[in-house]
Amino acid sequence: MKLIKLLPILGLFILTSCSTVYVNTDYDKKANFADYKTYAYNKTSIDKAEISDLDKKRILYAIDDVMPSKGFTKSENPDVLISIFTKESERVNIYNNMGWGYGYGWGWGPYWGMNYSTTTTTPQGTLFIDIIDNKTKELVWQGSGSGYLTTNSDRKDERIAEFVTKILEKYPPVVKQ
Template identity: 70%
Template sequence: MKTIQLIPLFMLFVLASCSSVRVNADYDKKVAFDQYKTYAYVKASIDKVEISDLDKKRILYAIDDAMAAKGFTKSENPQMLVSIFTKESERIDVYNNNSWGMGFGWGWGRNFGMNYNQVYSTPEGSLFIDFFDTKTKDMIWQGEGSGYLTKNTDKKDARIKEFVDKILEQYPPALKN
């Protein structure tokens, strides 16, 4: 009976663990990030991203919204260039319930009806957002977000916005004085 109660709890844990976006950011510690107020996209790198044009637009629209909220403006003469890169993989989770316990008779034995394996496969993706100084062409900041992907068209906008917002929460970096 305990096994039946644990399965829904386990599924809730799996779904909850899949819903978040894990983020990392790295940056050039010698850069004064307050000097940047304008940006533009590196069209050549955007064109190379191997996702649908619709998903590219979703990502770029989400970046535009997040950058505008931070006070940045898109410009023909930008101080900063923005590039994106994506990767996709399959995340495999295996739940193995091989329990041992006291059986009937003498000694230890295997419990009956409690042993099973469940395998869950989830498409997982990573989105990288890179910022370059226009004058030096040096990368000044990189943010990465990883998490599950959805093929449900109705949920794609929200999921991509979540990725971009979580990544760009890390920009500009909090510099220590």
């Protein structure tokens, strides 16, 4: 009975652990982030991103959704340029399990037992968002988010938006004085 009560909690834990995006950021401590109010995309670097054009659009749409909440407007003469790039890898999970079978044990002779393991792979990705000062052409902020990817096209918009939102939550940086 206790196991039945724990199953929904375990399921929720598994569901939320798979959707986590791990974020890291770095920035130029001499940059004045209060001066940045407009943005545009660095088309050259975005064209080089090794993902489908549809996923590029999803990322750019998600950035366009978040930037106004940060006080930014899109501009032909921007204060900053936004660049993206991605990395993808496979996470290998190995599960060792105990089961039934025949073998020999200590002191009492033969016993029944069996070991087996299963291996699964899960696609993981990292999205990098770079913010570049348009006047100096120098990188002033970089955020990256890593997590599990989905191949389900119905969930891609949601998952990419989650990556972008979590990364840009850290912009602008809180400058410690």
